[in-house]
Amino acid sequence: MLWSGDRRAAVLVASGQLVVVAVLLVLRQAVSGAGRVGDVVLVMTRAIQVNQQIGAALQLLQQLQRMARSLTRLRWMRALIRSQQPTGADLTVPDLLRHGIELRGLEFTYPGTEKPVMTDVGLLLLAGATVAVVGENGAGKTTLVKLLCRFYEATAGEIMVDSIDIRRFPLDGWRRRIAAGFQDVVRFELRARETVGIDELTSELDAEADHALFERYAANARRVGRRTGAIIILVLRRFSTVRMADLIVVMDGGRLVEAGNHAQLIAPNGVYAELYSLQAAA
Numbered sequence: 287m288l289w290s291g292d293r294r295a296a297v298l299v300a301s302g303q304l305v306v307v308a309v310l311l312v313l314r315q316a317v318s319g320a321g322r323v324g325d326v327v328l329v330m331t332r333a334i335q336v337n338q339q340i341g342a343a344l345q346l347l348q349q350l351q352r353m354a355r356s357l358t359r360l361r362w363m364r365a366l367i368r369s370q371q372p373t374g375a376d377l378t379v380p381d382l383l384r385h386g387i388e389l390r391g392l393e394f395t396y397p398g399t400e401k402p403v404m405t406d407v408g409l410l411l412l413a414g415a416t417v418a419v420v421g422e423n424g425a426g427k428t429t430l431v432k433l434l435c436r437f438y439e440a441t442a443g444e445i446m447v448d449s450i451d452i453r454r455f456p457l458d459g460w461r462r463r464i465a466a467g468f469q470d471v472v473r474f475e476l477r478a479r480e481t482v483g484i485d486e487l488t489s490e491l492d493a494e495a496d497h498a499l500f501e502r503y504a505a506n507a508r509r510v511g512r513r514t515g516a517i518i519i520l521v522l523r524r525f526s527t528v529r530m531a532d533l534i535v536v537m538d539g540g541r542l543v544e545a546g547n548h549a550q551l552i553a554p555n556g557v558y559a560e561l562y563s564l565q566a567a568a
């Protein structure tokens with residue numbers, strides 16, 4: 287598709303040059319007295335029209351090329367997802383989460399690297415809970431979320447969903463139960479309402495609006511959580527929002543170093559208390 291697009295564009299550019307040659311020929315005839323002024327005007331008008339059409343066709347071809355590139359990437363991604371389907375997934379994902387999700391001795395090393403970025407993470411995420419994951423850059427927050435979304439398989443340890451190993455659920459069924467909002471600001475070529483659904487939610491808001499939005503979001507999420515057992519995981523930088531979570535998980539260097547609610551974690555003067563006071567001071 288890309289090849290044929292390039293070929294057609296070359297043909298169009300060449301035909302544009304032929305038009306220029308035709309104009310020059312008619313001009314030469316007119317100057318030497320063999321042609322009339324009317325011929326020159328007619329050829330010039332036609333040449334302008336042809337040029338405009340070639341311009342429009344070239345634009346269309348460029349658009350088609352962009353679409354073809356996106357389609358190639360989409361096909362690659364679909365093939366990757368198909369190839370990732372784990373074997374032995376013999377259960378359907380339950381409608382309701384009753385007990386929760388338990389991480390046991392979770393370890394992870396990114397493919398192509400040697401150093402584990404997550405070591406021995408054990409954690410119980412109770413059904414219906416709002417969980418905030420905090421920690422410095424590179425602590426492993428996003429990696430933890432990626433493992434829960436099953437973008438990667440843990441190198442060791444297990445994730446149990448209501449006491450069932452997560453690997454027994456098919457990947458697509460599991461992902462259908464997950465909704466995610468990311469922090470990266472990406473401008474998608476979609477309609478505004480679709481973009482709002484997949485873009486970062488609050489990166490452009492000030493602290494007050496961010497806090498108000500998340501309070502409403504967390505209240506709604508709690509209501510849904512009570513009904514379905516859904517767990518809300520927030521990876522946030524603003525601690526005014528973090529303190530509302532039922533469970534705060536503090537990560538450091540790929541390890542889980544503290545877990546509890548705000549009152550429990552602020553008292554012992556640990557990593558959370560330090561991060562919290564740093565942000566409060568700022």
Ligand SMILES: Nc1ncnc2c1ncn2[C@@H]1O[C@H](COP(=O)(O)OP(=O)(O)OP(=O)(O)O)[C@@H](O)[C@H]1O
Nearest residue numbers: 396397399403421422423424425426427428429430
């Ligand atoms: N695709 C990857 N390949 C190799 N290493 C990675 C990859 N993604 C992240 N890492 C490494 O894994 C570690 C944890 O990264 P992660 O993105 O989970 O941290 P984070 O807590 O989300 O950080 P941040 O606050 O910057 O978002 C870091 O050392 C990072 O360099």
Ligand SMILES: [Mg+2]
Nearest residue numbers: 424427428429
């Ligand atoms: Mg991150």
